[in-house]
Amino acid sequence: MSDTGNNSAAEAGIAQVSVIGLGYIGLPTAAVFASSGLQVLGVDVSQHVVETVNAGGVHIEEGDLDTLVERCVSSGKLRAAMRPEASDAFIIAVPTPVGHDAAHAPDVSYVEAAGRSIAGVLKKGDLVILESTSPVGTTAMLARLLAELRTDLSFPHQVGESADINLAYCPERIIPGQMLRELVENDRIIGGMTPACTRRASALYCSFVKGTCHPADDKTAEMVKLTENAFRDVNIAFANELSMICDDLGIDVWGVINFANRHPRVSILNPGPGVGGHCIAVDPWFIVDSAPARARLIRTSREVNDSKPHYVIGKVDAALAGKAPAKIACLGLSYKPDVDDFRESPSLDIARALNARFPGRVVWCDPFIEALPKSIADECPKLTGSAAEAIEGADVVIMLVGHKAFRDVVRPDGVAVIDTVGYWR
Template sequence: MAGIGTLSVIGLGYIGLPTAAMFASAGVDVIGVDVNLRVVEAVNGGRAHIEEGNLDELVERCVRAGKLRATSEPEPAEVFIIAVPTPVDNGDSPSPDLSYVRAAAISLAPSLKRGDLIILESTSPVGTTEMVAGILREARPDLTFPDQAGEDADICLAYCPERIIPGQMLKELVENDRVVGGMSPRCAERAAAVYKTFVRGVCHISTDRTAEMVKLTENAFRDVNIAFANELSMICRDLGVDVWKVIEFANRHPRVSILNPGAGVGGHCIAVDPWFIVASAPDRSRLIHAARKVNDAKPLFVIEEIERAIAENPGERVACLGLTYKADVDDFRESPALEIASVLSRKYGETIVCVDPYAEALGERECANRGLRFIDLDAAMRDCGILVMLVPHQAFRAHPKPESAVIVDPVGFWH
């Protein structure tokens, strides 16, 4: 594709692989880079290693056309997109782990040449793009960067966060607006031009620090609103009030829109990103911090409800329905449902069974480590006296609400 040259995506995970495939499908020559050799082998074989709509078909088509290939080491390119994980460490107030971003920057440094553009997509604390520039400046003193030379820098750097959801990635990559923040105006304009290769949404130009904060703000906003719903559900239970009716009627107010409560908050974004704000401004982020605590506490509340049902119905088997972090995806990252099922399985053994149409994606080793036992939905409905709806997969809607079983339903599936 004229004007871009070769584009390299560092990290071929849930964000990197769909992004690489979309650029390749638009005619760009794309090199995907991943340290996991199984991922590299899968992509070069024309296969997507994650379940995501038509991604497998798209990868196969791009590889067959010679527009997409994968390798384990960065190679020279004109544009580099960093799409590696940014998890948080464990602790009372988790802090971001930027080791993957640092490693990606160090790995691509030898391949840089004057005129290249680097775009960071990984969700990151404010200042991470500047950190990447510092790493590269130290590794490549023969080149200049925007924090040194501004618009005249040899290398351009920008930040453009992803804002897509599993199950809709390919559609939202094209249709959603993007916030493109550059370390200089020229950096932002160049990065926006790259995304306009296939993005039909508006590319909003900003600074790198603003774009970094926008991404964190989006997910912190959602986390706070989910926390309100989850806290409300616990209060209503204690007061003997139907939370679903409360929300239904409250939402008839023209300026009220309460979300539905659930078993907690999971996934690679909402359960993680607010901690980046807390880590950056611990004295100011009291509401955001409190919301994280509420949502992290919800799985324990659900476990207590299940254990109450077990105590009141001795000898009954318990089926945990749905273990992914959200409905109709094969993603188990930070899943509260998975944690709930794991805690119960370790404590109650064979009394606990699980059902999930995406169980294969979890892997046999992970299932064994967590003590999880999977059965099919028909067997669960037939043989289990306690049914716990944790994730409302579409596949579960084929069965009507069982009349005889005891129901624990923190997501309101059978409400």
């Protein structure tokens, strides 16, 4: 990208952008904005992250992100800090988790904290964009919060089109391993609180987005993001439930899916050990929380996918048949193949549960083992990046994630093998 890419942003009066949160979404977004010619400040509460970025480095593995960040920092277009500064636009890309209790209530406290952090530096004409996947109504909540903190400024819910501050919700649609490409090529939903908010936010994203920027309102955009991930969760739940049914009946689910998908209007997804990541495993609960009496299918799908790790652990118990194992090998810990992302990973949950049940007898194996948070890695004394080392002498081998690094690993003979992803079929 070149500096010519920021013409639309300049026309909207935007020369400097602040990205609040430099995680898996924020850092790539900041880098892409900087590469389009805008001046970008990345803000994060972690001193380590800020120092790493200012040194031209990255704290996450993501394709060519390291090269892009280094180039943007060297050119002076990107820098990082621990506190917001005056800018023309603020993009909030912070976590929005759910509780791990039965209610699974959304936690928007990080969004609120981000709003409080930028309130003091807002000025008339600024644009605030929420990118974090959020429950419907979060953008409006952010507007009310900012209005309480800055009574000298007007906001869209107060005066509509003539507001001093524009607000919009613009969710990302990217996956690990393809982030930089998809940030540029994918369509964006631009959900402004007013048409004027939508126009300004569209102008900003058009500085680098080659896909279409579709105008919407904030609540519609919030629901679109949740709907996309809930749809995928429901379809994965079908595959996971089918896999358990077939297993109980002694039928090869992979063969069933292969034959069923030959129907011209059938496209069943592949089952696995559950559903992970910070999107599909979380976002459907936002819909359930908003409409608990209506979201019956969405709730059930979440429950099916959350139950799959327990089913896999039950398979391990059955394979051992009450015997004390010498060694259990868990192959793959990340939430999907070929990424170093362990957030909400069902594979990691399975490995941790087995380690607690059979202390000292479980080996965790993943090609990205070095990226596993230390607090979690310390739970298991036996960690390795070598599948061959993990399998040697094992009583039970569990294939949890089909990493490419396992491609040459031969299915072991003479031991119990639980292949949750059909890797050795």
